[in-house]
Amino acid sequence: MEDQKQNHKQTKAVINRLSRIEGHIRSIKAMVEEGRNCTDVLTQISAVRSAVNNVGRVILEDHLESCLLYGHSNMEDDEIIAEIREAIDLFL
DSSP: OOOOOOOOTTHHHHHHHHHHHHHHHHHHHHHHHTTOOHHHHHHHHHHHHHHHHHHHHHHHHHIIIIIIITTOTTSOHHHHHHHHHHHHHHHO
8 A cells, every 4th residue: 555645525623533532541640640439430532542542434435435436546446346355354
């Protein structure tokens, strides 16, 4: 896969989601430093895990659309399918 700047429709949304996740992580760190209840900390970690999975899905969908389906008109169908499989494997 080439390392070139791609045009993605969801960049702003992804950045916003990642910023929220970053803030959430800082909050969890503060909870641990304060000695908060482990159940509360685990609940927040679960929420972050879900948020990371959701942003990953947005990035995967954007990658499939922007990079593979419409971004590489010079690729053969079997190359596109291989790239899709690789992207799914990386995400899962």
